[in-house]
Amino acid sequence: MTLEAIRYHNGTLEILDQLLLPGETKYIPILGVEDGWKAINKMQIRGAPAIAIVGCLSLAVEISKEEFEKKKTLRREVEGKLNYLISARPTAVNLKIAADELISLVNALDKDDSVSASEMQTRFISEIELMLEKDLADNKAIGMAGCNLILNSGTSNFGGDTSVRVLTHCNTGSLATAGYGTALGVIRALHAARRLEHVYCTETRPYNQGARLSAFELVHDKIPATLICDSAVSALMKTKPIAAVIVGADRVAANGDTANKIGTYQIAVTAKYHSVPFYVAAPFTSIDFSIPNGENIQIEERPDREMTHIGKYRIATPGISCWNPAFDVTPSELISAIITEKGVFKPNELRVMESS
Numbered sequence: 613m614t615l616e617a618i619r620y621h622n623g624t625l626e627i628l629d630q631l632l633l634p635g636e637t638k639y640i641p642i643l644g645v646e647d648g649w650k651a652i653n654k655m656q657i658r659g660a661p662a663i664a665i666v667g668c669l670s671l672a673v674e675i676s677k678e679e680f681e682k683k684k685t686l687r688r689e690v691e692g693k694l695n696y697l698i699s700a701r702p703t704a705v706n707l708k709i710a711a712d713e714l715i716s717l718v719n720a721l722d723k724d725d726s727v728s729a730s731e732m733q734t735r736f737i738s739e740i741e742l743m744l745e746k747d748l749a750d751n752k753a754i755g756m757a758g759c760n761l762i763l764n765s766g767t768s769n770f771g772g773d774t775s776v777r778v779l780t781h782c783n784t785g786s787l788a789t790a791g792y793g794t795a796l797g798v799i800r801a802l803h804a805a806r807r808l809e810h811v812y813c814t815e816t817r818p819y820n821q822g823a824r825l826s827a828f829e830l831v832h833d834k835i836p837a838t839l840i841c842d843s844a845v846s847a848l849m850k851t852k853p854i855a856a857v858i859v860g861a862d863r864v865a866a867n868g869d870t871a872n873k874i875g876t877y878q879i880a881v882t883a884k885y886h887s888v889p890f891y892v893a894a895p896f897t898s899i900d901f902s903i904p905n906g907e908n909i910q911i912e913e914r915p916d917r918e919m920t921h922i923g924k925y926r927i928a929t930p931g932i933s934c935w936n937p938a939f940d941v942t943p944s945e946l947i948s949a950i951i952t953e954k955g956v957f958k959p960n961e962l963r964v965m966e967s968s
């Protein structure tokens with residue numbers, strides 16, 4: 613059975629508390645928007661697609677318990693609460709894009725006189741419920757496209773083998789999405805095709821999404837994997853033939869510059885030096901066509917405590933100051949291709965897809 617980060621059935625929402633993994637597997641109820649905001653902000657749920665889905669589902673749960681006499685009241689509530697949810701974490705764009713689409717939907721339904729307030733409520737909730745299915749289907753399409761891309765990219769980085777070694781960073785799997793995963797979905801597809809020799813995953817300090825979450829998924833799914841320190845990436849590329857680096861994205865600008873977990877940029881730099889292709893795997897909902905380049909991406913800074921402590925144990929000397937950006941931006945010139953559910957694009961080809 614695959615891991616399930618988000619459980620939603622008939623208006624009831626639970627999430628797997630990712631702060632407790634791998635030690636404890638505990639689902640916590642999300643009873644409405646306030647719970648959704650807190651779970652996203654505290655990173656009990658994380659990963660750009662999962663943040664969007666849980667944010668929107670928390671609103672669906674809340675709205676489903678209410679009765680609306682007037683459509684305008686529903687429209688105002690939806691707009692206000694979606695804008696509040698977006699403020700929980702600023703870098704990933706998927707929730708903002710989903711919110712914009714849902715706000716357009718309620719505006720259209722509000723203007724349509726043939727739709728009653730209760731029909732508007734039902735249609736709004738159904739639209740959110742579809743997100744889970746769509747994300748899973750998109751991830752499978754991304755996985756297949758990425759698998760084909762890597763296997764057909766030439767043999768120079770395969771080290772003479774027919775199976776490939778790949779490197780990934782952070783967690784982009786079932787725990788970060790509705791299921792299957794984006795970059796980890798590509799790795800799953802390679803494994804299913806029996807063409808994955810090995811995956812290396814970085815620890816991903818300071819929150820350790822690699823050591824705690826990707827490692828958890830890889831062991832759970834029996835995918836051959838090795839954990840490395842973030843600082844071992846260059847040494848790995850020097851000593852082993854790595855066919856590709858494959859990472860996810862929190863926000864891709866129109867020119868292809870990509871914000872992803874802190875450390876992604878330095879992996880892309882070292883991949884360039886070692887002539888290893890560097891791929892970003894992300895759904896179209898991670899692409900922000902409203903910003904021309906990565907300079908416009910707001911980078912979230914997280915509390916010092918995430919660096920100074922592991923669990924309740926302090927590992928850093930008291931008194932030291934910290935800088936803890938959660939993400940960095942990889943310039944598009946370091947990115948070989950962006951793998952989406954709509955196809956594979958060079959960074960400078962993205963704009964063509966803007967209106968699709």
Ligand SMILES: CSC[C@@H](O)[C@@H](O)C(=O)COP(=O)(O)O
Nearest residue numbers: 658659660782784788860861873
């Ligand atoms: C499919 S998840 C893509 C990204 O969201 C992922 O790589 C990442 O950076 C997650 O960061 P996080 O801070 O854990 O939410």
